Every structure is written in C-alpha cells, then in structure tokens.
Amino acid sequence: MSSTSSVGEFDLIDILLQSIPSHLRQDGHLLVGAGDDAAALSSLVCPVITTDAQHESVHFYRHWLSPRDLGYKAVMVCLSDLAASYAFPRGLFINLGVPAGINHEYLCQLYRGVGSALEACGGQLGGGNISSSERLSIDLFAVGEGYAPMPQRGHAHVGQIVCATGVLGQARGALHGLLHGNEVAPELLQAFVAPRARFDAAAVLNRCGVRTVMDISDGLAGDCSKIARASGVSIQLAPEHFVVPAALQRYALENNREPREFIIGGGEDYELLFTCDEHQLGQICELLPDVMIVGHVVPEGDTPVIGGAVSSYIHGTGWTP
Amino acid sequence: MSSTSSVGEFDLIDILLQSIPSHLRQDGHLLVGAGDDAAALSSLVCPVITTDAQHESVHFYRHWLSPRDLGYKAVMVCLSDLAASYAFPRGLFINLGVPAGINHEYLCQLYRGVGSALEACGGQLGGGNISSSERLSIDLFAVGEGYAPMPQRGHAHVGQIVCATGVLGQARGALHGLLHGNEVAPELLQAFVAPRARFDAAAVLNRCGVRTVMDISDGLAGDCSKIARASGVSIQLAPEHFVVPAALQRYALENNREPREFIIGGGEDYELLFTCDEHQLGQICELLPDVMIVGHVVPEGDTPVIGGAVSSYIHGTGWTP
The missing domain is CATH 3.90.650.10 (PurM-like C-terminal domain)
Structure with missing residues (x-):
C-alpha cells in the first residue's frame, strides 16, 4: 500500500484518516491498520471479498452529490455485495484518484461519509492509496466474514x-x-x-x-x-x-x-x-x-x-x- | 463486484478471464471465484491485505511497457507489499479503468501478464470490475495469509x-x-x-x-x-x-x-x-x-x-x- 506520490500526499492520507472516528480505523478486527505495507485482520473462517469502482463521469457527476454523500454511497455500494453474500464487513480499503480541482476539505468530507457508512454497516478502514488523476475515482475493496457455502x-x-x-x-x-x-x-x-x-x-x-x-x-x-x-x-x-x-x-x-x-x-x-x-x-x-x-x-x-x-x-x- | 456497464463489458470480463490459466482463477484457495457478487477464499488464520494503484500518466506511460509487462509489473508491485509483510498471496482482485483507445487484444495481453506474475508468486485471480475511464488505470487488491505478529x-x-x-x-x-x-x-x-x-x-x-x-x-x-x-x-x-x-x-x-x-x-x-x-x-x-x-x-x-x-x-x- 504505497504510492509514487509526494510527501504531501502521505500527509494527506493522515489528514483523511483523522476524518474517520478512531474505532473505525484501529483495534476491533484490524490488527494492523493503515500506515504499513499491508493491513492485518483477525482470522477469517470464511473470507468473502468484493471490489467496486465509482468513477466521475462514468458512475456519477460531482454536482449530483455532496462529497459526504459520495463517500457514503460508494461504501454502501461496495458493502452491498457482501450483504448479498451473507458476509459481515471486516476491512475496507480505498484507492482514491484525485484531480487537480479537488481540495483537502472535499476529501475530508468524503471520508466522513465513508465513516458514516462503516458505522451503519460495521467494518473498519484498513488503508488505501491516493494518486493524482484526470477525474475523481474511488476504488473500494471490502473483506468480510461469511458462511460456507456462500449463497450464489x-x-x-x-x-x-x-x-x-x-x-x-x-x-x-x-x-x-x-x-x-x-x-x-x-x-x-x-x-x-x-x-x-x-x-x-x-x-x-x-x-x-x-x-x-x-x-x-x-x-x-x-x-x-x-x-x-x-x-x-x-x-x-x-x-x-x-x-x-x-x-x-x-x-x-x-x-x-x-x-x-x-x-x-x-x-x-x-x-x-x-x-x-x-x-x-x-x-x-x-x-x-x-x-x-x-x-x-x-x-x-x-x-x-x-x-x-x-x-x-x-x-x-x-x-x- | 458489479459494474454499471453494458452487457458487452460483462462479456469482456469473461474474455479476459480466459487469458488466465484456469488453475489461477478457480479451485485452490478460491472457493467462489469471479462471476458472483463476491469471491470466497478458504479460511485465513492471519489475513493480510494490501492495495495498489497504477494509473497511466501518473505511474506509467503506455509506450514504456508492453501490455503484458504492464500487467506483470502491476501485480508484482502489489504483491511486493505482501512479501514485505511475510504473507503468501491467496486472492488478487483487479479494477480496470479502460479508455476508448484500448482494444480487447491489449487487455488480454495485460491479463496474460497478470497470469505470469500470479504463476511466479502464487495466489489466484478472484475477480474485479471494468469501467470506462479517461486514462488506463489498474487498481489491485491482494489478500494473503501471513504470520502473527506481522513485521512492521x-x-x-x-x-x-x-x-x-x-x-x-x-x-x-x-x-x-x-x-x-x-x-x-x-x-x-x-x-x-x-x-x-x-x-x-x-x-x-x-x-x-x-x-x-x-x-x-x-x-x-x-x-x-x-x-x-x-x-x-x-x-x-x-x-x-x-x-x-x-x-x-x-x-x-x-x-x-x-x-x-x-x-x-x-x-x-x-x-x-x-x-x-x-x-x-x-x-x-x-x-x-x-x-x-x-x-x-x-x-x-x-x-x-x-x-x-x-x-x-x-x-x-x-x-x-
């Protein structure tokens, strides 16, 4: 979980993490959270994994949603696949692509929405990446604990x-x-x-x-x-x-x-x-x-x-x- | 793991999966592979998770690498974080953002590179998404099996x-x-x-x-x-x-x-x-x-x-x- 980005972007990750209540990014199911090469979760008898992408101009336009709603919706959309698999969310990971016109406050609001969705569904934020990008993109990965056999x-x-x-x-x-x-x-x-x-x-x-x-x-x-x-x-x-x-x-x-x-x-x-x-x-x-x-x-x-x-x-x- | 894309893009996912040898996308650690809402892996005592992004014009230019090399490198970069955490790769997930100028053959070559890297390192392809995009982007997410306590x-x-x-x-x-x-x-x-x-x-x-x-x-x-x-x-x-x-x-x-x-x-x-x-x-x-x-x-x-x-x-x- 690294990024070929400037030191400023590493500081930005710290700022964004602060927008999430601490119980949603440390302890609980997260043994090692954001800030290392990888995150570690407590053991999973039936690991269920899903991924989703929300890209500006493909899945949404920015003027349709507040940044907080956008973060909330992106997480709900991703976790919905876990619900459809009878799995409980354990860890969530976010790769953000950020265009030049978006400021830190916008991203903090987006992360507040991420926190609200995690609060509602369970699961903790384990980390991610930030890259510069032409358009705002939010790629999400979720790890859950399910039942075997999984519904299909x-x-x-x-x-x-x-x-x-x-x-x-x-x-x-x-x-x-x-x-x-x-x-x-x-x-x-x-x-x-x-x-x-x-x-x-x-x-x-x-x-x-x-x-x-x-x-x-x-x-x-x-x-x-x-x-x-x-x-x-x-x-x-x-x-x-x-x-x-x-x-x-x-x-x-x-x-x-x-x-x-x-x-x-x-x-x-x-x-x-x-x-x-x-x-x-x-x-x-x-x-x-x-x-x-x-x-x-x-x-x-x-x-x-x-x-x-x-x-x-x-x-x-x-x-x- | 769905996508608001046309039926053609679902068929494309099938085509791309065919570019990966079958033992790298079914059986083994994958109990449920690509094609459902989520994938399921066999149990993980110490789940280790990492994510990485490779975006065109930020992390690479297309003319620098063949599509096969690009797929290979993207996977190696992501799995390198698992190596640094003493974890063995179990499941890999890919979100592709694809611009208009890229054809299916390019993407199949890219997936062949993905397959080569998985062959070299272990781990299986569990699924992902494809979205249209301004620039080629490859967001990767890897789940591994590690040791507790993880090196940090x-x-x-x-x-x-x-x-x-x-x-x-x-x-x-x-x-x-x-x-x-x-x-x-x-x-x-x-x-x-x-x-x-x-x-x-x-x-x-x-x-x-x-x-x-x-x-x-x-x-x-x-x-x-x-x-x-x-x-x-x-x-x-x-x-x-x-x-x-x-x-x-x-x-x-x-x-x-x-x-x-x-x-x-x-x-x-x-x-x-x-x-x-x-x-x-x-x-x-x-x-x-x-x-x-x-x-x-x-x-x-x-x-x-x-x-x-x-x-x-x-x-x-x-x-x-």
Whole structure:
C-alpha cells in the first residue's frame, strides 16, 4: 500500500484518516491498520471479498452529490455485495484518484461519509492509496466474514419465485431526472443518493434458507438475466406484482413515462434479488414485509429473461451519459 | 463486484478471464471465484491485505511497457507489499479503468501478464470490475495469509543495521532515461519493467527473526524516513557501503550524474528494506548473498534520515512527470 506520490500526499492520507472516528480505523478486527505495507485482520473462517469502482463521469457527476454523500454511497455500494453474500464487513480499503480541482476539505468530507457508512454497516478502514488523476475515482475493496457455502447466483431452480427485498426503480427515476434536468421528488433522490446495503434482509434470507441471492445494482432485468444464465433457467418477470412507489408514479406521469420501465431497467437499487420456494415465502414476508414478487423461475428458453408486456424494456441496463 | 456497464463489458470480463490459466482463477484457495457478487477464499488464520494503484500518466506511460509487462509489473508491485509483510498471496482482485483507445487484444495481453506474475508468486485471480475511464488505470487488491505478529515499520531500534535485499537504483536509472530520451541499458530496463516481489528473501528474513521490513517502492531515502518516523529513530545512510551496478555506473557517467543519487532517490526497486542486529546479519548474508548495508539506526535527531555527503538527494522521492 504505497504510492509514487509526494510527501504531501502521505500527509494527506493522515489528514483523511483523522476524518474517520478512531474505532473505525484501529483495534476491533484490524490488527494492523493503515500506515504499513499491508493491513492485518483477525482470522477469517470464511473470507468473502468484493471490489467496486465509482468513477466521475462514468458512475456519477460531482454536482449530483455532496462529497459526504459520495463517500457514503460508494461504501454502501461496495458493502452491498457482501450483504448479498451473507458476509459481515471486516476491512475496507480505498484507492482514491484525485484531480487537480479537488481540495483537502472535499476529501475530508468524503471520508466522513465513508465513516458514516462503516458505522451503519460495521467494518473498519484498513488503508488505501491516493494518486493524482484526470477525474475523481474511488476504488473500494471490502473483506468480510461469511458462511460456507456462500449463497450464489447459480442455485435458482424451476418453480421458484423471484423476489426483491423492497421497492425498486426510485434511484433510476432520480437518475432520469438528473440527466434530463427534471424536478426530482426527495423520496427518489434519497433512494439514489443514500442507498442502504441490506444486511438486515440478508440475515432473514439466510435464516430462511435462501441460497440464490444477488444485489440489484444493474437493474432488475439485467440482474435477473445473470441469475438465469448462472442457473441454466429462464425468469419470467411478473410486472402485475410490482409495487410502484407513489413518488415514482408521479414522476413517470409528469414525464410521460411508464413507471415499470424504471423498475425493470432500474439500476443502483441495492435491494437483494433472490429466489425461494413457495413455503419459504410466507416466513420471509412475515419478517420482511416489503418483499415484492418480481417473477418466476421457468425452464430455460430462448431468452434468459421473459418480460411479457414489458419485454421491450429488458435490455435497458446500465447507463452511459 | 458489479459494474454499471453494458452487457458487452460483462462479456469482456469473461474474455479476459480466459487469458488466465484456469488453475489461477478457480479451485485452490478460491472457493467462489469471479462471476458472483463476491469471491470466497478458504479460511485465513492471519489475513493480510494490501492495495495498489497504477494509473497511466501518473505511474506509467503506455509506450514504456508492453501490455503484458504492464500487467506483470502491476501485480508484482502489489504483491511486493505482501512479501514485505511475510504473507503468501491467496486472492488478487483487479479494477480496470479502460479508455476508448484500448482494444480487447491489449487487455488480454495485460491479463496474460497478470497470469505470469500470479504463476511466479502464487495466489489466484478472484475477480474485479471494468469501467470506462479517461486514462488506463489498474487498481489491485491482494489478500494473503501471513504470520502473527506481522513485521512492521515501527520496530527498528538504535544500534541496528539497515539493509536492502539487493541492488538499488537501476529502475530509477531506467526511468530517468525514459523521461529524458536517453539510451537505457537492458539491465536497467529489466529492473524497471519486470521487478520481482521478494518472497524468497522474505522467507529468509522471517526465519532469521527480522521484525522491521518494508518494500522499497518510493526510494531508499523516503522509505528509510518512514521506518525512522514509525520507530521514533533516525537512520544514517551509509553510501560508502552501496553497491553500484555496472550498468548504472555507466549510465550515470554518460549522463553526468552521481550514481548514488539514483540509489538514494530511487523508487520502484521493490527490494526489501529491513533492520537487523549485527548477530543476525551474518546468518542473513549467508542465505542472501546480495544483501547490501545501506545505513544505521541512530537516536532520533532533527531529521529522520541523515545522508551525510548525499544529504541533498534525500528529499527526491517519487516522481510526477
């Protein structure tokens, strides 16, 4: 964990670390924290590792989010993959690419957001790098402690129900508004700016024996496709079951769009997408009342995801401005 | 480990993974490899984690290295931090930022270099992300299995000898030549293009009870300063003991420079820097004949590193073209 940077940048790392409460960067699971060649964690029976990148102009624009929200969201997005793997966060590592126009105060605010997310989810900051860069980039790596066998995308089977742990499409509605200069309701903005990694829901799904889970980061249709492909099945979406949040309904109406388009094309929801048997669903819904049925696992067909009346939307995953 | 990218980019990840021999991306220490939300490793009694970034125009220029060499070097640089922590590589994760001008074949070559470095050092590729980017960026994250207590920078004490595991300054000589358009001897270029993480030397130092180790990535003087600061001591450099490689001697002579400048200012050597007691040194040198004395640990003074006749060079760490 070194950097071919000036001494000033090493001092900057010290300043940024001070923006994080001390219990989030030393002791606890961290035996050796930031400041050495590597960090050391306490032993991990089932180490689970994930990585995520948030790059300016690709994943976000700076004027969309405060630096604190940006740090918070970047960490939540990364830790969401641990939640989808039933793993608890232990160590987080950050590589920052910093362009000339960003000052220390901006970065300290960003690190305060990182601290808030760690406070909410658990896990400690183990270190990282800072490099100069053309655009602001945040590359995150998280190490968690999971269970064996880990839930995976490839365990869905025909006859199962496909569900999400909460309402979808609000982040996509906000993104649409930001990209088109439309007015965006606070509920939609909140979903886009401050997603939460669903460790609470993961604990319930694990207890109920759910074995096929992923987080919805690239949109419901795209992520259903990944489960379908990994499991050798097709998924028939069930738009008739979709819960359309009121703010999304209003936004779609005002902008002459179909709200289910935002739910299916989606992206950045960070709810958990899972498949379960009918007998599991009742137990899950008792503990997680917001669970929404989104489709059914059917035998493998020509297309991995069949959306019926909304089939024209199923290819619209991701975004590139 | 998701990405807000097009389906084409998910296929690209598959193509890149195919550039790595299968035993380096499945089975072994990897219980769940690339393709799910997260990867899972077999249990780690002493997990050691490090991260490194290689960004175009900051850490390298593309015309300096073949894509294969770039991938190889990026991995070696990251794993070098594990060697300096006496840890064996278990899982490696890569976040690529890819600009428009780079084609799939370039990236496949880069991944072949990644595979070569993993083959040489151990460890398996667990996954990563690909994002579009203004400049090529390679963010790496490595998880290793170490020993407790891990060697650290803060354990040096007065009276110890400071050593490096091999010759220094050749990579800096090559860099100087590349930046100034001078002819560069193959020995210097080799040191710059294909550094090796010193796991062999780490095993010897560990066996001999050496407790203060780091890798020399930012130059001898800068890295000595870090040990001095972390240990609350000063380090007096001993340029009279420096071994000056013949190619570096020639390059310096031809370009009217002092070779010790390259050794002290250095950078990207990736040899191990360590402190030991006199009785350990004989045993170490028997097993590692290339070990070079570079200085002595002295009581804390006004400056953390005292270079005597070469004091004017000690601030020149890192580089920014």
